[in-house]
Amino acid sequence: MNDYSELFYTIGAMLVFALFTVSSGRSFRATTDQIIRSDVEFRTITNAQNEIEHIRLITDDTELDSTSSNYYFRTFPHVKTVEYGRNHEFSEDIILKGHSYFLDETPLVRRYKVSVTAESKAVVPKIQSTVEFIKTIRK
């Protein structure tokens, strides 16, 4: 009978060890996932900022008017493929969305609120980052 009890103790210990291993693995995976998500989020913010850079230099009101044929966001949303690396060995698809609307005006300027959202489906759940900008145009 002693042999059987030793066997049970051994099986019990192995089960405990297996549970501990699985639990540790899950914890590490959660940490790694979080780091990867932070990485992807940083890049989505950067891509949204890149669009805002172009909008900063707009001087024509029609580019911020959603009813105009010259509207900057008339082709949005669209997918932009961004390539990285010396030989473009890495690439990422970013979905860009954007819109602008009129805020107010003074005798000298008109102000618009511009919003750009960059979305990445490289991770699940997807990551979205929105950057907003107040654009002032001289009359």
Next chain:
Amino acid sequence: MNVGLLTSFLVAGLMTLSIYSFNRSVNENTREAISGSNNLERLSEVAELLSNDFNKIGFRAPVNPINTFSAEELRFVGDVYNNDNFDTTSVRWFWDLNDPVTATSNPNDFYLKRTGPVSESTLGEIKIPVTYFHIKYYAGDGSITTERRNIRKLEVELVFESGEPYRYKADDTPVFYRTVWKRIFLPSNINLLF
């Protein structure tokens, strides 16, 4: 033959292998997490510094503030900090492929050097290990340009890798944690609006 003894040795062997495998997995995951976290922190700091500098190209500077430019180097003048003792200074970003990082085992990293104001009253050099640094220069119509006076847009690309590998492939090739970043700058002072 003592079956019990044999079984014990087998079980002990399996347990030893399991513990060894688990320990190795823990080490790899820990190294990956630390490498990733460090990379992101370094990228954040460099992105902030580089963005501050590049947005100030030509600020309070004469016309044609860009002095030297290439895929791995940019030298320009501008007042990059409002609260220091310097007015317009020369700032240089240069990826020196003749200066490899010897403190790490990564063979791909070289020093990215930034020369300019490092404090209120000091000019100096900051060295950052990166594995790729590249600048593209565009004219006002979006085409790539090689004329200094026509530069209106800059596209900067950075690739960071961890200094040490976080794991090895089956063929003993080291794997380094990699972070990439690409940013566009249209400095106001070379894109005069008014």
